[in-house]
Amino acid sequence: MLKSKDYTTLDFLTVPLRIIPLQTIYSILITILNSLIPAYQTLVVANFINTATDIFKGRVDYSSIYLPIILIMSYIIFTNLIPSITQIIETSAQNKLNATLKKEIALKQVRLEYKHIENKDTQELINRVCSDPIKNFMAGLNNWFRGATLLISSFSLLIIVMSSTFISGIVIIIISVPLFYIAMRTGKKNYEMGMEAKKIQRKYNYLSSILINRDFAEERKLFAYSTPLRDKFDQLYDESSKIENKIEIKSYIHMKSGSMVTLFIVIVIVTLLLPSLHRGEISLGIFIALVNAIYGLVQNMSWQLSSTMYDYARLKEYLKEFSSFTRLSEKKDACVLPADMDSFAFESLEFRNVSFKYPGTEHYILKDCSFILSHHKNYCFVGVNGAGKTTITKLLTGMYDEFEGEILINGKSIRDFSFAEIKGLISVVYQDYAKYPLTVKDNILLGNLTKTDEKRLETIVSEMGLKDVVNGLEFGIDTYLGKIKENSKDLSGGQWQRLAISRLLYSNSKINILDEPTASLDPLAESQVYELFSHVNKDRFTIFITHRLGAAKMADEILVVDEGHIAERGSHDQLMSLKNGKYSKMFASQKSWYEPKTKSVFLEGEG
Numbered sequence: 001m002l003k004s005k006d007y008t009t010l011d012f013l014t015v016p017l018r019i020i021p022l023q024t025i026y027s028i029l030i031t032i033l034n035s036l037i038p039a040y041q042t043l044v045v046a047n048f049i050n051t052a053t054d055i056f057k058g059r060v061d062y063s064s065i066y067l068p069i070i071l072i073m074s075y076i077i078f079t080n081l082i083p084s085i086t087q088i089i090e091t092s093a094q095n096k097l098n099a100t101l102k103k104e105i106a107l108k109q110v111r112l113e114y115k116h117i118e119n120k121d122t123q124e125l126i127n128r129v130c131s132d133p134i135k136n137f138m139a140g141l142n143n144w145f146r147g148a149t150l151l152i153s154s155f156s157l158l159i160i161v162m163s164s165t166f167i168s169g170i171v172i173i174i175i176s177v178p179l180f181y182i183a184m185r186t187g188k189k190n191y192e193m194g195m196e197a198k199k200i201q202r203k204y205n206y207l208s209s210i211l212i213n214r215d216f217a218e219e220r221k222l223f224a225y226s227t228p229l230r231d232k233f234d235q236l237y238d239e240s241s242k243i244e245n246k247i248e249i250k251s252y253i254h255m256k257s258g259s260m261v262t263l264f265i266v267i268v269i270v271t272l273l274l275p276s277l278h279r280g281e282i283s284l285g286i287f288i289a290l291v292n293a294i295y296g297l298v299q300n301m302s303w304q305l306s307s308t309m310y311d312y313a314r315l316k317e318y319l320k321e322f323s324s325f326t327r328l329s330e331k332k333d334a335c336v337l338p339a340d341m342d343s344f345a346f347e348s349l350e351f352r353n354v355s356f357k358y359p360g361t362e363h364y365i366l367k368d369c370s371f372i373l374s375h376h377k378n379y380c381f382v383g384v385n386g387a388g389k390t391t392i393t394k395l396l397t398g399m400y401d402e403f404e405g406e407i408l409i410n411g412k413s414i415r416d417f418s419f420a421e422i423k424g425l426i427s428v429v430y431q432d433y434a435k436y437p438l439t440v441k442d443n444i445l446l447g448n449l450t451k452t453d454e455k456r457l458e459t460i461v462s463e464m465g466l467k468d469v470v471n472g473l474e475f476g477i478d479t480y481l482g483k484i485k486e487n488s489k490d491l492s493g494g495q496w497q498r499l500a501i502s503r504l505l506y507s508n509s510k511i512n513i514l515d516e517p518t519a520s521l522d523p524l525a526e527s528q529v530y531e532l533f534s535h536v537n538k539d540r541f542t543i544f545i546t547h548r549l550g551a552a553k554m555a556d557e558i559l560v561v562d563e564g565h566i567a568e569r570g571s572h573d574q575l576m577s578l579k580n581g582k583y584s585k586m587f588a589s590q591k592s593w594y595e596p597k598t599k600s601v602f603l604e605g606e607g
């Protein structure tokens with residue numbers, strides 16, 4: 001379970017320790033052993049050279065070489081065998097960490113309050129954090145190991161150097177301080193430049209999606225915007241490449257100057273050590289091993305440290321965003337299935353002086369909006385774009401709680417219903433309803449996951465005019481839909497619409513809202529879908545939302561939403577009789593849409 005808190009780099013260790021404890025402990029132990037390898041190597045090589053020298057000078061017996069050889073062999077076996085074993089363990093650990101982390105992140109996502117989904121900034125944050133969490137967590141864990149390896153190996157080598165020639169150790173420390181500082185600065189600077197490049201990359205990736213994606217194909221052709229867009233893409237690509245090249249060049253210069261400094265230090269220390277070697281104060285073995293150790297040590301300080309610092313800065317930024325993501329507020333009961341509301345007898349729905357503005361905005365979208373709807377009638381909300389029709393459904397379905405006034409179902413405030421009860425009571429088919437790449441059957445069953453009723457399913461398929469479509473499919477109702485699976489079949493727009501409406505019918509909810517799910521049909525075909533729906537659904541309370549007034553006509557009552565409140569209300573005839581009424585004006589302007597010139601699209605079977 002993902003905690004809401006400020007994540008620190010320590011969490012790159014604690015999260016894997018929670019999810020894959022054994023593998024993480026193994027990795028920690030291996031890291032410590034690996035860090036000691038350079039010091040161990042230095043000592044065994046020195047021991048080997050000294051023993052070989054003694055044998056050569058006839059001071060010791062040939063058999064004395066066995067132990068140094070065994071020690072060298074043990075080091076060679078360890079460094080060759082352990083990486084492949086570690087690789088196997090790490091791959092399976094990574095898979096488990098990936099699966100668990102993704103599950104926990106997905107759970108957080110579904111629990112989020114709806115306002116975060118609609119907000120552009122939080123939506124972008126969610127996309128960035130959730131796109132590849134494992135990559136960042138693994139990099140964070142490895143960065144810990146790299147840092148620890150660097151520290152332990154440098155420290156152990158330093159002890160060896162200082163125990164032989166104290167002064168060389170001091171020289172290394174003195175020279176390493178500025179090297180360390182430069183490495184840190186380079187790491188941070190590279191990171192900042194990298195972020196700049198990333199920003200530009202996000203822009204050109206978006207442009208590239210417009211140039212490639214199927215969704216934009218028609219407009220791409222129609223407006224012929226590919227060429228100017230490609231020019232913009234090229235320009236952004238060049239900008240980001242320039243920054244990346246700059247980073248590369250800077251890193252290269254840093255690496256090369258680091259190598260030169262390393263070489264210089266080694267030469268200085270060799271010069272310092274030579275007199276001691278000459279006087280026999282240090283052995284040849286120790287001398288060679290020390291030169292090696294010093295070289296490795298300064299390399300660590302100059303080059304490896306800078307890339308570790310670069311990753312550290314990058315991963316710290318990721319953690320900042322990860323923390324913001326985990327702290328996003330959640331909706332209570334977000335994951336709970338809709339409650340069974342079979343026994344609930346719906347009587348009325350009331351908005352009492354409801355005012356509402358979207359979080360982070362100043363403008364009221366609904367202002368003193370009041371109306372009462374009763375169960376024995378069907379209603380239609382109409383109004384111009386942006387009048388607030390969909391906002392009414394969002395408040396009703398509990399997507400937003402921060403409204404003023406009261407929303408009452410059977411006289412009881414919706415704040416006193418649990419979210420599960422609200423979900424059980426109300427179903428909506430939105431304009432941009434989902435098209436699930438599942439079977440026809442599962443597309444409908446999603447409407448009510450608490451029980452499977454085959455007979456009801458069959459009735460709905462037939463009543464919504466989908467029987468012939470289903471019979472024509474290779475695997476009937478069990479045929480996969482969409483474009484993802486092999487053997488799956490894509491439906492026409494009208495068929496998907498009827499499937500989405502079937503899902504609502506299967507849900508058994510008491511309040512059904514159709515928020516322009518038929519917007520892509522022509523006005524006449526839309527009226528016919530609504531007629532079919534109200535015929536099938538005659539016993540259930542339904543609210544239609546539409547711009548097309550020909551479809552609104554068949555509702556018992558029409559409510560005209562204007563600037564966030566109900567401006568007019570009544571039957572079609574009543575509203576038409578109002579002098580200078582908004583509805584009658586709108587109807588007059590749309591009248592010609594409903595004068596049939598050709599056969600209905602819907603009756604032709606939606607292509």
Ligand SMILES: Nc1ncnc2c1ncn2[C@@H]1O[C@H](COP(=O)(O)OP(=O)(O)OP(=O)(O)O)[C@@H](O)[C@H]1O
Nearest residue numbers: 118358361365383384385386387388389390391392
């Ligand atoms: N998440 C949001 N944040 C801020 N403003 C929003 C948000 N969602 C909608 N709005 C604004 O609220 C107003 C009402 O939108 P709403 O979708 O309720 O209108 P509508 O009557 O359903 O319009 P349409 O007929 O175009 O679907 C619009 O001005 C819209 O820009």
